Amino acid sequence: MSGKTAAEPRSPHRSPLAADQPVGVLGGTFDPIHYGHLRLAEEMAEALGLARVLFIPAGQPPHRGAPRTAAGHRLEMVRRAVAGNPRFLADDREVTHSRPSYTVDTLSDLRVELGDAQPLWLLLGADAFLDLPTWHEWRQLFSLSNIAVATRPGARALQPDALAEPLKTEVLPRLTKTGDTVGPAGAVRLHRMTPLDISATAIRATLGGRSSARYLLPDAVLGYIHEHQLYASP
Numbered sequence: 001m002s003g004k005t006a007a008e009p010r011s012p013h014r015s016p017l018a019a020d021q022p023v024g025v026l027g028g029t030f031d032p033i034h035y036g037h038l039r040l041a042e043e044m045a046e047a048l049g050l051a052r053v054l055f056i057p058a059g060q061p062p063h064r065g066a067p068r069t070a071a072g073h074r075l076e077m078v079r080r081a082v083a084g085n086p087r088f089l090a091d092d093r094e095v096t097h098s099r100p101s102y103t104v105d106t107l108s109d110l111r112v113e114l115g116d117a118q119p120l121w122l123l124l125g126a127d128a129f130l131d132l133p134t135w136h137e138w139r140q141l142f143s144l145s146n147i148a149v150a151t152r153p154g155a156r157a158l159q160p161d162a163l164a165e166p167l168k169t170e171v172l173p174r175l176t177k178t179g180d181t182v183g184p185a186g187a188v189r190l191h192r193m194t195p196l197d198i199s200a201t202a203i204r205a206t207l208g209g210r211s212s213a214r215y216l217l218p219d220a221v222l223g224y225i226h227e228h229q230l231y232a233s234p
């Protein structure tokens with residue numbers, strides 16, 4: 001470690017990051033956050049040696065209709081879900097903007113805050129990754145961050161040779177394995193995650209049907225949902 005400290009992204013109560021400590025970024029609609037998201041972040045933090053994982057709820061998710069729940073509630077649920085994990089942090093930068101939450105903008109902001117040397121990892125589930133060529137300025141994402149992709153039940157398998165173009169051409173030369181040296185941006189890593197067939201869509205349907213969603217998401221989040229009567233109707 002260099003001992004040099006970098007600017008800390010929105011984390012006034014955390015110890016400062018050293019400039020060479022990798023930071024993970026998990027964006028999502030989080031409507032609501034669940035154990036699929038938390039387990040993804042935990043496994044990636046371990047596999048990639050992440051010092052911090054920023055959970056960034058989208059204010060206006062670009063590729064879907066308006067979320068069921070207001071951004072303030074989704075942010076609060078994320079805050080409750082990550083409370084108590086010193087590596088995890090809720091980041092409000094996207095919910096405070098009144099524009100579509102393009103990941104390229106978020107990573108550009110983080111680059112300005114953290115500097116060019118800080119290793120960044122954008123964390124994606126397989127479904128999000130396979131859609132990457134539809135994202136705004138998607139090729140720029142590789143110059144701003146590394147990308148780590150987790151397998152997800154129900155999503156297509158992550159076989160590098162079977163990727164569709166133009167994703168395949170962009171990804172194949174960037175693939176790395178455990179132990180490879182990785183810089184601040186530009187690498188891609190595929191991770192076989194413990195399969196958890198959990199989705200926010202299914203949780204919303206379960207709650208709307210007045211069934212129990214316990215053990216699919218943290219009790220603290222479920223308590224918040226009941227307190228504010230979120231997802232109470234189908």
Ligand SMILES: Nc1ncnc2c1ncn2[C@@H]1O[C@H](COP(=O)(O)OP(=O)(O)OP(=O)(O)O)[C@@H](O)[C@H]1O
Binds near residue numbers: 125151152198199201
């Ligand atoms: N069970 C899971 N396993 C692996 N990755 C997941 C899982 N759930 C969500 N993710 C990933 O987390 C990120 C944010 O997901 P998102 O907030 O859209 O949750 P979701 O459960 O897919 O929501 P919805 O059902 O509303 O589409 C995406 O990259 C997604 O692929």
Ligand SMILES: O=C(O)c1ccc[n+]([C@@H]2O[C@H](COP(=O)([O-])O)[C@@H](O)[C@H]2O)c1
Binds near residue numbers: 026
């Ligand atoms: O930047 C884009 O064009 C873009 C397109 C689709 C999704 N994203 C981001 O991907 C993350 C997961 O999106 P979603 O819709 O699956 O919750 C979330 O952070 C979105 O802002 C980003």
